[in-house]
Amino acid sequence: MSASDGLGAGEIDPPQRLLMGPGPANAHPRVLRAMSAQLLGQFDPEFTDYMNETMALYRQVFQTQNRQTFLIDGTARAAIEAALISVLAPGDVCLVASHGRFGALLTEIAERCGAVVHVVSAPWGEVVPMAKLAEAAAAVKPRLIACVHGDTSTTMAQPLEGLGEVARQCGALSFVDATATLAGMPTPVDAWGADIVSAGLQKCLGGPSGIAPITISDRAAEHIFSRRHVELGLAAGGPSGNGPRIASNYFDLAMIMDYWSERRLNHHTESTTLLYGARECARLVLAEGLEARFARHAAAGRAMTAGVEAMGLTVYGDRAHKMTNVTGVYIPEGVDGERVRARMRVDFGIEIGSSFGPLHGKIWRLGAMGYNCTKPNVLNTLGALEAVLRTEGVALPSGQAVDAALAVFGSGIAA
Amino acid sequence: MSASDGLGAGEIDPPQRLLMGPGPANAHPRVLRAMSAQLLGQFDPEFTDYMNETMALYRQVFQTQNRQTFLIDGTARAAIEAALISVLAPGDVCLVASHGRFGALLTEIAERCGAVVHVVSAPWGEVVPMAKLAEAAAAVKPRLIACVHGDTSTTMAQPLEGLGEVARQCGALSFVDATATLAGMPTPVDAWGADIVSAGLQKCLGGPSGIAPITISDRAAEHIFSRRHVELGLAAGGPSGNGPRIASNYFDLAMIMDYWSERRLNHHTESTTLLYGARECARLVLAEGLEARFARHAAAGRAMTAGVEAMGLTVYGDRAHKMTNVTGVYIPEGVDGERVRARMRVDFGIEIGSSFGPLHGKIWRLGAMGYNCTKPNVLNTLGALEAVLRTEGVALPSGQAVDAALAVFGSGIAA
Numbered sequence: 033m034s035a036s037d038g039l040g041a042g043e044i045d046p047p048q049r050l051l052m053g054p055g056p057a058n059a060h061p062r063v064l065r066a067m068s069a070q071l072l073g074q075f076d077p078e079f080t081d082y083m084n085e086t087m088a089l090y091r092q093v094f095q096t097q098n099r100q101t102f103l104i105d106g107t108a109r110a111a112i113e114a115a116l117i118s119v120l121a122p123g124d125v126c127l128v129a130s131h132g133r134f135g136a137l138l139t140e141i142a143e144r145c146g147a148v149v150h151v152v153s154a155p156w157g158e159v160v161p162m163a164k165l166a167e168a169a170a171a172v173k174p175r176l177i178a179c180v181h182g183d184t185s186t187t188m189a190q191p192l193e194g195l196g197e198v199a200r201q202c203g204a205l206s207f208v209d210a211t212a213t214l215a216g217m218p219t220p221v222d223a224w225g226a227d228i229v230s231a232g233l234q235k236c237l238g239g240p241s242g243i244a245p246i247t248i249s250d251r252a253a254e255h256i257f258s259r260r261h262v263e264l265g266l267a268a269g270g271p272s273g274n275g276p277r278i279a280s281n282y283f284d285l286a287m288i289m290d291y292w293s294e295r296r297l298n299h300h301t302e303s304t305t306l307l308y309g310a311r312e313c314a315r316l317v318l319a320e321g322l323e324a325r326f327a328r329h330a331a332a333g334r335a336m337t338a339g340v341e342a343m344g345l346t347v348y349g350d351r352a353h354k355m356t357n358v359t360g361v362y363i364p365e366g367v368d369g370e371r372v373r374a375r376m377r378v379d380f381g382i383e384i385g386s387s388f389g390p391l392h393g394k395i396w397r398l399g400a401m402g403y404n405c406t407k408p409n410v411l412n413t414l415g416a417l418e419a420v421l422r423t424e425g426v427a428l429p430s431g432q433a434v435d436a437a438l439a440v441f442g443s444g445i446a447a
Numbered sequence: 448m449s450a451s452d453g454l455g456a457g458e459i460d461p462p463q464r465l466l467m468g469p470g471p472a473n474a475h476p477r478v479l480r481a482m483s484a485q486l487l488g489q490f491d492p493e494f495t496d497y498m499n500e501t502m503a504l505y506r507q508v509f510q511t512q513n514r515q516t517f518l519i520d521g522t523a524r525a526a527i528e529a530a531l532i533s534v535l536a537p538g539d540v541c542l543v544a545s546h547g548r549f550g551a552l553l554t555e556i557a558e559r560c561g562a563v564v565h566v567v568s569a570p571w572g573e574v575v576p577m578a579k580l581a582e583a584a585a586a587v588k589p590r591l592i593a594c595v596h597g598d599t600s601t602t603m604a605q606p607l608e609g610l611g612e613v614a615r616q617c618g619a620l621s622f623v624d625a626t627a628t629l630a631g632m633p634t635p636v637d638a639w640g641a642d643i644v645s646a647g648l649q650k651c652l653g654g655p656s657g658i659a660p661i662t663i664s665d666r667a668a669e670h671i672f673s674r675r676h677v678e679l680g681l682a683a684g685g686p687s688g689n690g691p692r693i694a695s696n697y698f699d700l701a702m703i704m705d706y707w708s709e710r711r712l713n714h715h716t717e718s719t720t721l722l723y724g725a726r727e728c729a730r731l732v733l734a735e736g737l738e739a740r741f742a743r744h745a746a747a748g749r750a751m752t753a754g755v756e757a758m759g760l761t762v763y764g765d766r767a768h769k770m771t772n773v774t775g776v777y778i779p780e781g782v783d784g785e786r787v788r789a790r791m792r793v794d795f796g797i798e799i800g801s802s803f804g805p806l807h808g809k810i811w812r813l814g815a816m817g818y819n820c821t822k823p824n825v826l827n828t829l830g831a832l833e834a835v836l837r838t839e840g841v842a843l844p845s846g847q848a849v850d851a852a853l854a855v856f857g858s859g860i861a862a
Contacts, residue, residue, distance in 0.1 A: 039733050041500035044481045044723045047493055051486065056716060059486050066459045067720060068483035071466065071474050071655055073798045078462055085456035105657055106521045106697060107715040113697045140679040141696045234716055240486055242520055242657060242718025264555040279694060281556045282521060282528045298803070300522040301471060301649060303657025305482060305724065308459045318454050383488045388713070 049377070050404065052413045053385030054184035054358050055212060056234035056241055057401040059309075063239045066312035071304045075296060079304065083292060086307060089314035090245050093214065093237075094229060095322070096221040100248035102292040103310055105303045108211040108232030110283070111244035113141050115207050115228045118256045118278055118285035119176050122146030127174035127204070129160040133185030133388045134209060138178045145279065150174070156390055157349035159190045166198045177206045182213035184235075185388050187360040187397065188353050189217060196225015205252050211235060214245065215317045216329045216357040216401055227252035233306075236329065236357055238402035239313040243306035253289060260286035262297070330356045332400035332410050335440035339414040340398070342436035343421070343428055348395045358399040360387070364426055369393055372420050380416035407441045464792070465819065467828045468800030469599035469773050470627065471649035471656055472816040474724075478654045481727035486719045490711060494719065498707060501722060504729035505660050508629065508652075509644060510737070511636040515663035517707040518725055520718045523626040523647030525698070526659035528556050530622050530643045533671045533693055533700035534591050537561030542589035542619070544575040548600030548803045549624060553593045560694065565589070571805055572764035574605045581613045592621045597628035599650075600803050602775040602812065603768050604632060611640010620667050626650060629660070630732045631744045631772040631816060642667035648721075651744065651772055653817035654728040658721035668704060675701035677712070745771045747815035747825050750852035754829035755813070757851035758836070758843055763810045773814040775802070779841055784808055787835050795831035822856045 051057045072079040083102075091101045104111040116138070120126055126147040128138045131154040142149045152168045154160045160179075169177055177199050182189045192208060199206040205227040210219045214229075216236025221229045230246040233239030248256070261273030263281065278284045282300065290297035317325060333356035337347055340361045348360030363369040369386065373396070376382045385397035398417075400410050414433040422428055466472045487494040498517075506516045519526040531553070535541055541562040543553045546569040557564045567583045569575045575594075584592055592614050597604045607623060614621040620642040625634045629644075631651025636644045645661040648654030663671070676688030678696065693699045697715065705712035732740060748771035752762055755776045763775030778784040784801065788811070791797045800812035813832075815825050829848040837843055 039504065039730055041504055041726065041730060043730075044484045044497070044727060046484055046487050046497075049485075049487055049491065049493075051488055053488060056486050056488065056719065059720075064483045064485065064720075068479040069459045069461055070464075070479065071471050071649075072461050072464055073466055073468060073471065076464065076792070076798065078464075082459070082461075089454065089456055106525065107718060109715050110521065110697050113695065117695075136679045137696070143679075144692050144694050144696055146694070232716070234486075240718060240720035241716040242721050264551045264558075277559050279559050279561070280528065280532075281552070281559055282525050283695075283697075300524050301647070301656040303522060303655060303721070304471065305474075305479075305655035306657050306718070306721065309720065311456065312459060315454055315456060315458075377491070383491065 048381050050382045050409060050412070052399055052404060052409060053383050054397045054399050055401055057238065057399060057404040059240055060238040060316055060403040062316060063309050063312045067305050067309040069308055074302050080296065082307060082311060083302070086311045086314065087292065089311060089318060090247065093245070093314050093317055094219065094221045094247045095223070096247050098221070098247045098249055100253045100289055102246060102288070103307060104244040104246055104288065105300055105306070106244060107241045108230065108244050109137065111230035111246045112138065112209055114283035114285055114288070115230055115246065116141050116176070116178065117145045117280050117283050118259070119205055119207070119252065120145045120147040121259070121276065123148060124175035125150065125172055127152065127169055127172055127177045129165050129177070129179040129190060130154070131159050131180065131186060131188050131190055132156055132183035134180045134183045138180065138209065142178065156186045157188065159188050159350065159353045162191060162194050162198065169198050169202045169204060173202050174204045177204050179206070179208050181208050181210045181219060182217060182355040184212045184358050184397065185391070187349055187355050187358050189213065189355045191353070192224045192226065199227065200225070205255060212358070213355065215325060217355065218326055221247055233310055233313050236402045237313040238316060239309045240306070243303060243310050245310065248285065256285050263287060329400070329405050331441060332405045333357060333359060335410050335437040336398055336400055336414070338440050339410070339433040339437035342432040343418055357401045357405065358397055360395045360397055362395055363393070367421070367424055367426060369396060372424060375420045375423065376416055379420070382413055382416050384413070410437055463796050465797045465824060467814055467819060467824060468798050469812045469814050470816055472653065472814060472819040474655055475653040475731055475818040477731060478724050478727045482720050482724040484723055489717050495711065497722060497726060498717070501726045501729065502707065504726060504733060505662065508660070508729050508732055509634065509636045509662045510638070511662050513636065513662045513664055515668045515704055517661060517703070518722060519659040519661055519703070520715055520721070521659060522656045523645065523659050524552065526645035526661045527553065527624055529698035529700055529703070530645055530661065531556050531591070531593065532560045532695050532698050533674070534620055534622070534667065535560045535562040536674070536691065538563065539590035540565065540587055542567065542584055542587055542592045544580050544592070544594040544605060545569070546574050546595065546601060546603050546605055547571055547598035549595045549598045553595065553624065557593065571601045572603065574603050574765065574768045577606060577609050577613065584613050584617045584619060588617050589619045592619050594621070594623050596623050596625040596634060597632065597770040599627045599773050599812065600806070602764055602770050602773050604628065604770045606768070607639045607641065614640070614642065620670060627773070628770065630740060632770065633741055636662055648725055648728050651817045652728040653731060654724045658718060658725050660725065663700065671700045678702060678714070744815070744820050746856060747820045748772060748774060750825050750855035751813055751815055751829070753855050754825070754848040754852035757847040758833055772816045772820065773812055775810045775812055777810055778808070782836070782839055782841060784811060787839060790835045790838065791831055794835070797828055797831050799828070825852055
């Protein structure tokens with residue numbers, strides 16, 4: 033702490049850190065600059081234009097035609113909770129496809145909504161076969177099928193082709209948590225037939241956490257609007273609507289859709305700063321092009337994987353379903369994983385990830401996401417990791433990791 | 448929309464606006480700059496130091512010794528919902544003191560929590576006598592007494608002296624929504640004896656909305672921890688805790704307190720950018736000094752009031768309980784209030800507020816908050832309003848408004 037100004041806390045001056053864990057990644061400087069723009073009133077026509085533009089941009093990012101595509105003012109899990117609590121009334125059945133920590137989070141949130149939760153689990157490091165999900169859906173007839181696309185806790189990406197059909201066949205809606213994959217791996221919302229998909233900015237979008245893009249199909253919106261109750265302070269003559277109210281005001285998507293509609297019905301005060309940031313993230317993604325961006329993440333993932341294997345380390349999990357933007361690596365026998373992370377941070381200024389639950393102390397997680405998903409960052413991370421492991425007494429083939437990664441990328445300089 | 452880059456949305460470039468409504472106000476440039484700093488990982492020691500410093504700074508801003516003083520990642524109403532849902536189990540009695548739209552919001556949120564809500568109302572433009580609240584508390588024996596300090600919908604500030612005693616006498620906890628007053632009017636949390644007090648940055652703190660300071664007494668924390676359940680994905684062997692879970696994961700203050708404690712139990716990913724902003728807001732407040740800041744808001748409120756009265760307009764509500772930082776003004780007979788607001792915005796670049804519910808179309812709300820609470824801003828707003836009203840055909844004593852306000856402030860230039 034700096035006490036120079038007598039407040040016990042000096043000016044914000046974060047150390048240089050390259051964030052190569054499972055997220056947050058560093059924000060793109062253009063996003064940081066956009067967030068330093070001055071505020072506007074939330075109903076200023078210039079601001080509502082920014083809101084409408086943001087909706088249009090995120091429709092492209094989500095690869096959807098959904099009119100209801102906007103932002104939730106909170107972190108990625110805020111959007112998950114908004115989706116679940118707005119769809120699920122107490123007693124509704126929710127079927128969760130779980131393949132890691134964030135699948136457990138869906139269960140946790142759905143249970144807190146009062147839903148009856150059935151879980152189809154894959155062992156950590158694997159994914160849930162769609163046939164198994166379909167079978168469970170036919171059996172339990174859920175109101176909602178909830179899935180995680182990329183679960184960073186295991187580095188696995190759940191295949192979601194056919195999700196919409198499975199849901200429609202049993203009369204369910206579907207939800208996908210795409211926090212860790214949106215703008216890094218293909219998340220074709222309409223092609224999946226997914227009804228609600230949400231994300232965060234702090235992974236492949238190159239922004240900060242704190243605001244969460246979400247997209248909602250017309251049929252999901254219709255279901256949510258059937259639960260609509262206008263807020264007590266706004267409705268003339270008491271609350272409107274039929275049946276029990278959605279059990280949250282802040283996360284009531286019917287209200288939030290009214291706020292983002294031309295009705296502009298007052299709800300929260302939109303976070304101007306983070307909307308500016310989210311809008312700039314989307315502009316950057318679309319200027320690069322989705323396909324190019326997915327290819328960039330895929331190349332970095334291949335290079336990271338090749339690098340750690342060349343070092344003699346073992347990659348975690350089912351390779352056929354590995355996320356491109358994060359790589360799990362087993363901590364070698366006898367190595368103190370946390371000390372390696374500390375050396376990476378202190379000596380090289382690079383953050384890599386530890387892990388949760390059953391993988392705690394067993395794997396590191398190396399990310400290359402969004403703004404950080406570049407050749408230099410992958411090469412420097414591999415070089416630093418090799419040097420740290422050598423310092424820690426691990427016998428390694430020197431220089432192989434960087435060479436292997438470079439072979440994947442190719443050099444930018446002609447031989 | 449700018450289509451210059453083919454995305455249908457150009458670079459963020461908000462028009463110059465002086466936000467002199469009931470909030471948001473313009474952010475202090477130092478806050479905007481702080482938010483453009485690069486991100487850190489949420490468990491980086493440098494970042495957790497920033498978190499701890501932010502807690503210490505907000506203890507001073509809230510005038511409290513409460514250890515549990517931190518930020519909620521969401522707008523001001525997110526913190527309100529976190530407080531209510533973490534304290535109130537379904538069936539618990541909540542007593543709400545309501546004197547405007549935000550009192551109705553407390554009722555709305557408490558009802559959605561499943562609480563049995565009793566309301567002690569004051570007519571709009573007045574406040575709730577503490578004796579009346581005490582009487583109701585003794586009668587209904589609430590789990591929680593919930594109040595709004597400054598309700599911008601009516602511009603009234605509810606006196607809260609004795610709140611803690613009233614609550615303790617009936618075994619209740621107390622909550623205060625200080626969104627519109629924190630750092631603008633005295634909000635002595637410990638002197639009130641209030642158990643939970645929350646706010647937002649976008650009023651008197653000079654920051655953006657999107658993150659919300661909150662402070663929680665030890666006894667309230669103890670009650671909330673008695674409802675603690677560690678998250679499914681984190682607890683070994685399933686969820687811990689006794690009794691029904693708090694009906695929200697995102698707003699479970701027991702989890703959020705664990706996240707902000709030295710345990711650093713993973714919950715959401717803290718919004719680095721908005722934490723930087725909130726921290727800078729607090730640094731600015733404390734560098735100015737609370738008393739000086741309250742005096743600045745009081746002077747601006749007196750000047751604004753004197754100005755509009757000199758113009759021949761009528762100030763709304765009970766003058767004995769008027770908030771210093773926002774002034775309600777009756778729209779003169781025959782004047783189109785929205786056209787006046789549009790002229791203020793378009794011709795003068797100044798935003799003033801309309802109003803809600805029973806006051807819709809009846810009053811404007813003129814704010815002078817945080818960074819915008821200055822002599823020039825008050826004088827220019829009054830001058831612009833006078834000019835616009837003249838254009839709209841209102842007979843006014845020319846020049847009197849600015850002169851009256853200037854007489855309150857005094858000129859900074861010797862005669």
